[in-house]
Amino acid sequence: MSTTGTASAVITLTDDDLERLVTHASTRSWLTGPGLPAEIGLLSFAELGREGLRTLTDATGDPGGRLAVDMRDQLVIGGLLDDEGRETESVLLDGVTGEVSTTDFWWDRPDLMERRPLAPSLEKLMRFATATDELAGLRGQFAAYADRHGQQAAAEASRRLLAIFEEGTDGEVPALWRAAALIRPLALTAGPGRTSGLALDLPVRLLDQEFGQGEIWRFEEVDFPATLTHEPTRRFLRDTGLPEDTDLFRLDTDVPLPTLAEHYADDPDAELPAGADHLIRLGHLVEDNSLVVDGRTGAVLHWSEPEARLYPLNTDISTLAFTLWLLRREASLDEELSRGRIQVLGEPLGPHAQLAATMIQVLSTVDRTGRATDADWHYWTDVLRDEAGGVL
Known part of the structure; x- marks a missing residue:
């Protein structure tokens, strides 16, 4: 050897x-x-x-x-x-x-x-792994996608990768490769921010198509506190919006968006972070966790009330929206597989550890927050890893 x-x-x-x-x-x-x-x-x-x-x-x-x-x-x-x-x-x-x-x-x-x-063989295994690796790096047989983004590009890349797997397995694609073919190309859906002023340019109506038009909340100018001065964030919340209610996040829509200081105004003993007047609370995550945006920079943060600590969550509002979309898209694909609507694949996604790894890879491609932060914990990464939590 x-x-x-x-x-x-x-x-x-x-x-x-x-x-x-x-x-x-x-x-x-x-x-x-x-x-x-x-x-x-x-x-x-x-x-x-x-x-x-x-x-x-x-x-x-x-x-x-x-x-x-x-x-x-x-x-x-x-x-x-x-x-x-x-x-x-x-x-x-x-x-x-x-x-x-x-x-x-x-x-x-x-x-x-x-x-x-x-x-079916080591040769096929290496072929599958190489194709998946080339898609992740947008090189080799997937180099042409380096400058292409959008739902059509993602769908084409998915079909191309799936065809490689199907040819080698007579259509009986194992779970690891099913997840690679259906999930990994989703990183191509949103392109780098060239017009929005944010990290990503999302396709028009992407959220409406996935969540349903009536489920997307768009804010009005009167909803924004004066300390939300980051114009690209204001524009995104006003024109694109966010899903009002998901399994992991719910927007504050009953009152104008409060700063973190205003949200805790009736709790004089609340321990707040520095700059709480510039942190706008968009809504709540599970278990006493708030999702806030820095009104000056547009950075999206996770405020843990039990720990009285801020954690990086997403680069900005565009990558937050992509994260929520990706979680819903995976759930939709899993349901379609379970009900046989995607006939060629025939089974739900899995196994969990590799599905979670694939999802985290996609998120890391469009938003390095979970990988680049010095914090020892990241909300979305932890949620995806948690098999008992049932998100995937």
């Missing part, structure tokens, strides 16, 4: 490494030839570089011999990664057929472990 480089390491094996563990001819050729990258997208093969080829029986110890017969000789070659680079599911290789699958490790109950399809 050999490993070259560091971050761009390629892991190759020798015929001696493979011994009788891999009898599938083209799989042997791939492992001794092109090899596997240590990491690509949400796939890691670092374990193969560290441990070499191991059967699932060897990897688990299989106390009591409880692994299913068809699981015992599967080879552990890597893992699926979450957005923090931690391995979640293990990637398995069938040395006889060349098929690649994933499984959850159940150390105490190996009898519950089962395989989920990932790719």
